[in-house]
Structure formats: structure tokens, C-alpha cells
Amino acid sequence: MAVITYRDALNQALREEMARDASVFLMGEEVGVYQGAYKVSRGLLDEFGPRRVVDTPIAELSFAGIGVGAAMVGMRPVIEFMTWNFALLAIDQVVNSAAKLHYMSGGQVTVPIVFRGPGGPALQLGAQHSQAFESWYAHIPGLKVVAPATPHDAKGLLKSAIRDDNPVVFLEGEMLYNAKGEVADGEYTIPLGVADVKRVGTDVTIVCHSQTVAVALRAADQLQRDLGIAAEVVDLRTIRPLDVPTLAASVAKTNRCVVVEQGWPFCGIGAQVVDELQRAAFDDLDAPIERVTQADVPMPYNKHLEKAAKPDAAQVVSAVKRVTYRDR
Amino acid sequence: MSALDPARREFYHELLRRMILLRRFEERAGEAYAQGKIGGFCHLYIGQEAVATGALTALRPDDYLFAAYREHAHALVRGTPARAVMAELFGKATGCSHGKGGSMHLFDVPRGFLGGHAIVGSHIPIAAGAAFAVKYRGTDQVAACFFGEAAVNIGAFHETLNMAALWELPVIFVCENNRYGMGTALERAAAVYDVAHRACSYDMASETVDGMDALAVLEAVTRAVERAREHKLPTLIEARTYRYMGHSMADPIHGHYRTKEELEEQKGRDPIAALQHRLEQADLLPEAALAAMRQGVEDEVDDAIRFAEESPEPAPAELHTDVYQG
Numbered sequence: 271m272a273v274i275t276y277r278d279a280l281n282q283a284l285r286e287e288m289a290r291d292a293s294v295f296l297m298g299e300e301v302g303v304y305q306g307a308y309k310v311s312r313g314l315l316d317e318f319g320p321r322r323v324v325d326t327p328i329a330e331l332s333f334a335g336i337g338v339g340a341a342m343v344g345m346r347p348v349i350e351f352m353t354w355n356f357a358l359l360a361i362d363q364v365v366n367s368a369a370k371l372h373y374m375s376g377g378q379v380t381v382p383i384v385f386r387g388p389g390g391p392a393l394q395l396g397a398q399h400s401q402a403f404e405s406w407y408a409h410i411p412g413l414k415v416v417a418p419a420t421p422h423d424a425k426g427l428l429k430s431a432i433r434d435d436n437p438v439v440f441l442e443g444e445m446l447y448n449a450k451g452e453v454a455d456g457e458y459t460i461p462l463g464v465a466d467v468k469r470v471g472t473d474v475t476i477v478c479h480s481q482t483v484a485v486a487l488r489a490a491d492q493l494q495r496d497l498g499i500a501a502e503v504v505d506l507r508t509i510r511p512l513d514v515p516t517l518a519a520s521v522a523k524t525n526r527c528v529v530v531e532q533g534w535p536f537c538g539i540g541a542q543v544v545d546e547l548q549r550a551a552f553d554d555l556d557a558p559i560e561r562v563t564q565a566d567v568p569m570p571y572n573k574h575l576e577k578a579a580k581p582d583a584a585q586v587v588s589a590v591k592r593v594t595y596r597d598r
Numbered sequence: 599m600s601a602l603d604p605a606r607r608e609f610y611h612e613l614l615r616r617m618i619l620l621r622r623f624e625e626r627a628g629e630a631y632a633q634g635k636i637g638g639f640c641h642l643y644i645g646q647e648a649v650a651t652g653a654l655t656a657l658r659p660d661d662y663l664f665a666a667y668r669e670h671a672h673a674l675v676r677g678t679p680a681r682a683v684m685a686e687l688f689g690k691a692t693g694c695s696h697g698k699g700g701s702m703h704l705f706d707v708p709r710g711f712l713g714g715h716a717i718v719g720s721h722i723p724i725a726a727g728a729a730f731a732v733k734y735r736g737t738d739q740v741a742a743c744f745f746g747e748a749a750v751n752i753g754a755f756h757e758t759l760n761m762a763a764l765w766e767l768p769v770i771f772v773c774e775n776n777r778y779g780m781g782t783a784l785e786r787a788a789a790v791y792d793v794a795h796r797a798c799s800y801d802m803a804s805e806t807v808d809g810m811d812a813l814a815v816l817e818a819v820t821r822a823v824e825r826a827r828e829h830k831l832p833t834l835i836e837a838r839t840y841r842y843m844g845h846s847m848a849d850p851i852h853g854h855y856r857t858k859e860e861l862e863e864q865k866g867r868d869p870i871a872a873l874q875h876r877l878e879q880a881d882l883l884p885e886a887a888l889a890a891m892r893q894g895v896e897d898e899v900d901d902a903i904r905f906a907e908e909s910p911e912p913a914p915a916e917l918h919t920d921v922y923q924g
Contacts, residue, residue, distance in 0.1 A: 321734065332722075336761065339725060343728045345731045363724075
């Protein structure tokens with residue numbers, strides 16, 4: 271077990287998959303000479319050359335489309351968006367092309383492509399550079415949506431995403447790149463669509479993903495220490511397909527649930543989780559499910575306002591107190 | 599206009615036959631649409647036959663083909679059976695996209711026809727992506743991409759031409775300039791309405807060709823294919839053509855945006871009549887050969903309609919298949 275950063279775990283995944291399969295290439299802004307805006311692609315140009323590590327102009331729509339076309343004829347492109355904020359310019363290619371070509375061709379066309387890059391709330395970057403897009407892409411049949419929280423998961427999931435025969439939206443946490451964690455030695459992959467219990471507990475289930483996993487774990491520590499509440503923390507890891515059986519099994523044990531996410535509340539990931547659980551675990555629930563989300567506003571620049579906009583451990587603790595009726 | 603070569607008589611006949619097939623296929627599709635047998639949007643190609651016929655004849659079977667939503671002709675010239683195209687318009691299980699694509703989303707992957715794309719300009723980068731893969735793998739196919747003149751004002755066109763020139767991709771952009779993006783004349787939408795001139799911005803080779811002359815289109819695209827295959831360089835071709843029908847079957851043929859007189863005048867440039875006339879003048883088209891050709895096409899389209907009508911609907915379970923691979 272080596273302890274490495276989330277950034278280096280992603281870098282290892284790219285390096286290993288490019289070495290393993292000649293049809294894998296990386297394309298995007300600043301991925302080559304500059305070594306990646308966030309250094310995820312550091313060293314790859316030297317190792318694989320400009321044929322396979324392709325710097326693009328600032329033209330998100332069309333380099334995404336070039337990736338789709340290459341995938342249609344048998345390549346496995348990894349398209350890096352410098353951030354997911356800029357990928358809005360490319361959403362036609364992700365939604366109208368990548369996600370639908372398999373279906374509307376009657377299964378003739380496959381689009382094995384990964385769209386990846388950083389996203390989620392960042393630090394004082396203001397409204398246009400600090401937002402989460404999970405629910406946008408998860409809405410679309412034909413896409414798979416992955417949002418890992420740890421270096422170990424990031425590596426194993428990216429390797430699976432690259433090998434998957436479907437378009438995968440791979441959302442990296444912009445604030446996680448320096449996060450360190452243990453990564454298994456040697457070759458491994460993590461299947462898409464499988465949630466992970468990050469902390470075992472008996473009293474309440476806290477559902478989270480990406481940057482909110484750390485928030486949930488901090489809240490769980492606090493709950494144990496201050497209130498003796500044993501929270502089970504379930505990291506979705508993959509948003510679509512959603513691992514409902516793991517969620518339902520946890521709630522069957524704890525009977526209570528709080529969903530914490532880094533996106534906005536309206537039509538958010540939590541809304542989907544609640545919908546699934548009110549059917550899959552109706553008889554197990556002893557309280558209405560609570561949600562903790564980003565405030566329903568564009569992200570402000572001011573650091574105090576920004577802090578207030580983001581979901582934090584205190585809000586999760588409050589929500590857990592409500593579902594355990596400890597707030598009275 | 600180069601002289602006809604009597605030794606290529608059979609080849610000219612095949613070009614003419616293909617154009618007549620496209621014309622009759624579309625006329626019969628229009629009738630079926632009016633009868634409610636074809637639904638949704640159905641964009642007919644009548645008037646533009648010389649472009650797809652001439653251009654696709656310059657390609658090799660292993661080249662990649664991408665088209666927009668007015669693409670019945672491209673599938674037919676590529677060799678997709680008329681039965682499979684008509685059945686797709688009817689939404690039947692035997693259609694070339696198994697009834698899931700419809701008129702705007704024809705696919706025939708074994709023949710290298712990679713769609714029917716219905717967001718204006720969206721397939722321009724996709725075609726460049728296939729060309730990128732060709733160059734990446736070191737093979738010698740080319741990618742051909744067909745779109746209307748309205749697509750040249752969209753961002754994807756400019757972004758893609760820039761990257762195709764920068765990376766020297768073997769792709770041929772064929773702009774079928776039929777003058778109108780739905781009801782908006784090009785000169786009302788474009789500051790520079792000489793489409794081929796757009797290539798200058800990207801230091802790309804370009805050519806303007808009479809899109810009502812199948813042989814001229816064939817020659818222009820042949821030059822572009824050579825540039826792509828031998829030198830891995832892109833080309834922008836502007837084929838000046840004209841559509842006789844409305845934008846789609848749901849739209850008027852003329853009215854606010856063009857006059858009946860203009861339409862009638864343009865029909866005087868008819869690409870089928872023009873080739874037929876040239877062949878007759880050169881004594882290369884005996885009356886009996888033309889009659890046999892027309893009868894053959896009629897039989898083929900009759901058969902396609904019958905096949906489409908008699909084919910089964912997709913099974914209900916097909917609703918949920920093909921969303922994900924594997």
C-alpha cells in the first residue's frame with residue numbers, strides 16, 4: 271500500500287491504461303506540454319508522445335466531438351475538460367451525440383469514451399468556476415456518471431471507465447487533487463455502479479460522494495464523539511448506475527438516512543436517492559430522509575458567504591439529530 | 599465541362615440510375631409521409647441528387663461517411679438497400695437503425711455510414727474525429743462529412759476546420775449549399791456568403807463546384823480524396839445546389855422566403871435532366887436503356903415500400919435495449 275495523492279492516482283490510471291491499450295489517447299487543453307492544468311497528466315507527453323497526448327485549442331465543443339468520432343471508429347479517447355464548468359460548451363456532444371448514438375443507431379455504434387476533469391465547489395473561484403454537474407449528466411440515459419472521493423477509488427474507477435464500452439462522465443473533485451490516501455499496489459480496477467461503505471455504523475446512514483465524503487466522515491466523528499451516534503457513511507462513487515441495493519441494505523440496518531451532496535438541492539442527486547429509498551426501504555425508515563446540499567444560490571466569492579453556501583459537517587450533524595429525533 | 603468518354607458509358611448510366619433512384623425514392627417517401635406512414639420530421643433531398651451521387655462515388659467502401667438529417671440519399675448511394683432505408687422511415691424493425699433512428703438517424707455501420715446527425719453542425723467534429731483515428735492508426739481511409747450551408751455559421755464548423763487544418767486530418771467537408779437554412783437565405787445569415795472562402799481562415803484547400811452537375815462534383819471530390827488520402831490534408835468543398843421541396847415535409851415549398859418563380863427557374867438546372875441530356879447529346883444513352891433504368895428504379899422503390907409496409911414493428915422489449923452496450 272502506497273500513500274499517494276488523488277492527482278497521482280489518476281495519473282497512474284491514465285499511464286497504466288495507455289500502456290495497456292494502444293487505442294487509448296488523452297486529449298484536451300494543456301494536457302501535454304503544460305503537463306495538465308491540474309497536473310493530472312504530468313509526464314504522459316514524455317512517455318507517450320504527442321500522438322497520444324494531444325493538446326487542443328480552447329474549443330471544448332469540437333474536441334469533445336472529435337473524441338466521439340474517434341470512439342465511434344474504435345478508439346478509446348479520454349477527453350479532459352480543464353474544468354467541468356467549461357464542458358457546458360460541449361454538452362451537445364456529450365448529451366446529443368455520445369449518449370444517444372448507440373440507441374439511435376439500433377445498437378450499431380458504440381462510443382467508448384471518457385470525459386473527465388475537475389468539478390464541484392472550489393475555493394473562492396466565484397459563480398462560474400465553482401459548481402457541481404453530477405445531476406445534469408446523471409439525468410441522461412446512455413451516460414454513466416462517476417465521482418470518486420479517494421485516491422484508491424479514483425484510480426480503480428478511472429481504469430474501469432476507460433475500459434467501459436459506454437460514454438462515461440468522470441467528475442473529479444477539484445479540491446481533492448492534493449488529498450492523500452492508500453492505494454493498493456499493482457493492477458486493480460473498481461467496477462462502476464458499486465457504492466462503498468466508508469465507515470460502518472448502526473444508527474444512521476449518511477449518503478455522500480466526491481467532496482462530501484470528507485464532510486460526512488467529519489460529521490460521523492463528531493456524532494460519535496459528542497452524541498454517541500454511530501453513523502454509517504456510504505460513498506456512492508458512481509452516480510449512474512446508482513447502487514440502490516447497498517443504500518437500502520444500510521438503511522435496513524440504521525433506519526435513518528441523511529443525504530449530503532455538493533450540488534444544488536432542486537432535482538439534485540439527493541432527490542434521486544430519496545426517491546429510490548422511499549420505495550426500496552419504506553418499511554425500514556423511522557424518520558423522513560433529510561438532505562444537506564449546496565445553498566440554492568450561485569456560488570459567491572466572499573469567503574464567509576462561500577463557506578455558508580457549502581454543505582459542512584455542522585449541517586450534517588444537525589440533519590442527523592433531526593432524523594434521530596435528538597434535536598428536541 | 600470535360601467531354602464524356604464513350605468507354606465509360608456504363609459508369610455514366612450508373613450515376614444516372616442512382617440519381618433517378620434518389621428522386622423516385624424521395625417522391626415516394628413524400629407520398630408515404632402524406633399518408634401518415636412516415637412520422638416526425640422528414641427532409642427530402644429532391645434537387646440535390648448530384649451532390650451525394652457525385653461525391654460518394656469518389657469514395658472507397660472503407661472510407662467513413664457522416665451526414666446531417668437530409669441523408670436518405672447518402673445512405674442509398676452508399677449502398678444501403680432501399681428496403682432498409684424505407685423501412686427505417688416507416689419505423690420498422692427491419693430498418694437500417696431498427697426503427698429507433700428514423701429519417702434523421704440512418705446508420706449503416708458495416709458500410710461505413712456513421713449517421714444521420716440532427717443537431718446542425720454536430721457531426722462536423724465527429725467526422726474529424728474519425729479522420730483523427732485514421733491518422734492515429736496510420737491507415738489511409740478518409741472521412742467525408744456532408745452538411746448544409748446553414749451549418750457554416752455555427753461554432754463547431756469553425757472550431758473543427760481549425761483543428762482539421764492544424765492537425766492535418768484526412769477529412770473532406772462537403773457543404774451542400776442549397777441556399778436556404780430552413781427559410782433563411784444564406785445572404786441573410788452570413789457576412790461572407792461565399793462558403794468556400796471560409797477555408798481561407800484556416801489555410802485549408804477549398805473548391806466551389808456546380809452542385810447540379812454530378813460529374814463536376816465527382817471530379818472535385820476526387821481531388822479532395824487524393825489530398826486527404828495521399829497528403830493527409832482536409833478540404834472544404836462548396837457544392838452549389840438547390841432543394842425543390844420545403845425544409846421538411848412539414849414546411850411550405852415556397853412562400854415568404856422564396857418565390858414560385860425562383861423555384862421553377864432552378865428546376866431548369868435539374869441535375870438528372872442535365873446528365874440525361876448530356877448523355878443523349880453524346881449518343882451514349884439509348885432510349886431503351888433509359889426506359890429499362892427507369893423501370894428498374896420503379897421496381898426497386900415499389901419493393902422498398904412494400905417491404906416497409908409488411909415489415910414488423912419493433913418488439914415492445916426493444917424500448918429498453920441499446921441504451922448501454924454490454
